[in-house]
Amino acid sequence: MVYRGDFIIGVMMRFLPFATQVFMYWAIFETLQTNGQSEGRLTGEIGGFTFYDLIAYLLLVTVTRAFSSMPGLTSGISNSVRNGEVKKYLIQPIDMVGFMLIQRVAHKLVYYVMAFLPFAFWFFLFRDCFTNGTPGVEVFATYLLSLVLSFLLGFFLETCMGLISFWYLEVSSLTFIYMLFNFFLSGHMFPLTWLPGGFEWAVQALPFQYLAYFPAAVFLGKITGAALYWGVAVQIAWVLFFFLLSRLLWHRGVKRYSGFGG
Amino acid sequence: MKTYIQVFLTFARNSLVRDLSFRTNFLLQCVTSISWAIMNWAFFKIIFAQGKNIAIGKGTGWTENEFFIFLGTVWIINAIVQTFFMPNAQEFSELIRTGNLDFALLKPIDTQFLVSFPRMNWASLANFFLGVVVVAFYANVLTHEAVNPLSLSVLQVFLYVVFIGAGVVIMYSVMISLAATSVWLGRNQNLYMIWFYLTNFYRYPMEIYQRGVIGWGLWGFFSFVVPVLVVANVPARTLAQPLRESGGNRWENWLILLLFTMALVSLLVSRRVFRWALSSYRSASS
Numbered sequence: 001m002v003y004r005g006d007f008i009i010g011v012m013m014r015f016l017p018f019a020t021q022v023f024m025y026w027a028i029f030e031t032l033q034t035n036g037q038s039e040g041r042l043t044g045e046i047g048g049f050t051f052y053d054l055i056a057y058l059l060l061v062t063v064t065r066a067f068s069s070m071p072g073l074t075s076g077i078s079n080s081v082r083n084g085e086v087k088k089y090l091i092q093p094i095d096m097v098g099f100m101l102i103q104r105v106a107h108k109l110v111y112y113v114m115a116f117l118p119f120a121f122w123f124f125l126f127r128d129c130f131t132n133g134t135p136g137v138e139v140f141a142t143y144l145l146s147l148v149l150s151f152l153l154g155f156f157l158e159t160c161m162g163l164i165s166f167w168y169l170e171v172s173s174l175t176f177i178y179m180l181f182n183f184f185l186s187g188h189m190f191p192l193t194w195l196p197g198g199f200e201w202a203v204q205a206l207p208f209q210y211l212a213y214f215p216a217a218v219f220l221g222k223i224t225g226a227a228l229y230w231g232v233a234v235q236i237a238w239v240l241f242f243f244l245l246s247r248l249l250w251h252r253g254v255k256r257y258s259g260f261g262g
Numbered sequence: 263m264k265t266y267i268q269v270f271l272t273f274a275r276n277s278l279v280r281d282l283s284f285r286t287n288f289l290l291q292c293v294t295s296i297s298w299a300i301m302n303w304a305f306f307k308i309i310f311a312q313g314k315n316i317a318i319g320k321g322t323g324w325t326e327n328e329f330f331i332f333l334g335t336v337w338i339i340n341a342i343v344q345t346f347f348m349p350n351a352q353e354f355s356e357l358i359r360t361g362n363l364d365f366a367l368l369k370p371i372d373t374q375f376l377v378s379f380p381r382m383n384w385a386s387l388a389n390f391f392l393g394v395v396v397v398a399f400y401a402n403v404l405t406h407e408a409v410n411p412l413s414l415s416v417l418q419v420f421l422y423v424v425f426i427g428a429g430v431v432i433m434y435s436v437m438i439s440l441a442a443t444s445v446w447l448g449r450n451q452n453l454y455m456i457w458f459y460l461t462n463f464y465r466y467p468m469e470i471y472q473r474g475v476i477g478w479g480l481w482g483f484f485s486f487v488v489p490v491l492v493v494a495n496v497p498a499r500t501l502a503q504p505l506r507e508s509g510g511n512r513w514e515n516w517l518i519l520l521l522f523t524m525a526l527v528s529l530l531v532s533r534r535v536f537r538w539a540l541s542s543y544r545s546a547s548s
Contacts, residue, residue, distance in 0.1 A: 031319070
């Protein structure tokens with residue numbers, strides 16, 4: 001955190017594409033206006049989202065993504081397996097996955113402390129878009145819980161992908177496929193309700209929606225009642241699944257592993 | 263002049279040989295960039311599938327088929343920039359940082375030419391062809407539309423190509439100016455990021471910015487100061503003619519004029535910036 005100014009500018013810049021998105025959706029939602037009301041508030045809805053909902057949604061998704069995305073985790077693990085650095089963890093009395101988890105937690109904490117101001121700035125700028133006002137305590141608590149869970153899910157999912165390199169040294173094509181799915185099924189580009197009907201089962205069956213869509217939708221009150229708790233339960237199940245899978249992959253992998261050189 | 267063409271062709275051949283020495287990697291790069299483009303297309307396909315009347319802006323005429331011509335144009339320009347200029351701009355920053363620019367300065371050839379073209383990333387050209395296919399496909403769809411079909415003449419296609427050329431000149435100028443700033447900043451690892459954020463604005467029809475104070479501010483800035491907005495808009499408008507129903511826009515000719523003026527001005531300015539940067543260059547280390 002030596003380059004504090006650089007960092008804050010960096011986070012601010014991250015929102016520039018967001019500005020163009022706002023203008024694009026503004027233009028798109030304008031076409032939904034009926035002739036009588038061309039001025040004033042945009043009333044049209046796409047997939048249950050008004051223009052203002054959508055802006056709020058995209059902002060919230062940025063927050064979730066900041067929790068759930070793990071830049072360089074898969075490739076980092078894969079590299080350390082490939083070049084033998086993983087031995088470092090084998091001879092030390094620490095667990096590699098645990099160590100990396102702690103590292104990520106620390107990193108995210110620092111990131112959030114630093115990124116708070118830029119985030120607050122953009123949320124303040126678009127405060128009018130949160131038309132439902134602030135959510136209730138219950139919803140907010142669930143939101144926070146699912147944010148933390150999305151962090152854990154992102155971490156264990158990417159760890160599992162990285163650990164696969166015990167078997168296949170090159171996992172970059174796997175990460176590419178992951179990114180492809182992430183693009184369409186996590187909802188970080190658009191609300192998942194926009195997907196054509198045939199994709200509904202894929203969204204429900206795969207864990208991607210919990211990486212971006214779910215927490216944001218909870219905050220906006222799009223998911224209520226039993227579906228809310230059911231969603232959190234499924235998210236917990238996914239976290240557990242990938243946690244156990246990562247343990248399994250780690251133990252199997254280490255047995256398979258033979259260090260060369262060094 | 264002849265020497266320059268020869269040197270350019272040698273650069274092109276060398277880069278192609280280098281790229282093709284790792285054939286699988288080359289193919290993978292092509293596949294990756296094409297997948298990105300297709301994802302982009304699918305994203306807009308999903309948006310346009312949300313309703314029958316959806317367009318990028320009310321009364322702008324950028325409905326689905328017209329907009330995909332715009333998108334294809336963006337891919338074409340992007341591919342050209344990434345093939346010919348992007349690797350060199352990054353290399354230029356690196357030359358400044360390491361002090362290896364000295365060698366380029368010593369050579370008996372224009373320095374800006376020498377640093378602008380030595381490397382070409384041929385794999386990025388995959389999107390160029392994809393863009394051409396997409397533009398041709400949607401242009402064909404538009405000319406066969408039942409209501410108000412598009413009529414294209416040879417002249418329009420020719421102008422489209424010329425306008426793309428002018429747009430590429432603007433992109434080149436912006437990029438080389440950005441890269442030249444690393445003389446003062448010392449290092450410029452964020453070059454790609456800044457470039458990405460700047461060019462993000464040119465990927466949409468300019469009408470979307472024409473609203474509100476901030477929007478008009480952005481529109482003005484990216485039309486006249488960093489003129490990236492005209493780059494894709496003018497060629498795409500020429501081909502897709504989004505306003506053909508209402509007989510076109512009276513600003514259309516002004517936009518073309520703006521494109522050429524800006525291409526010329528930005529080229530001259532970037533030349534000045536480059537010269538200025540070189541005069542402040544002090545070799546590193548040694």
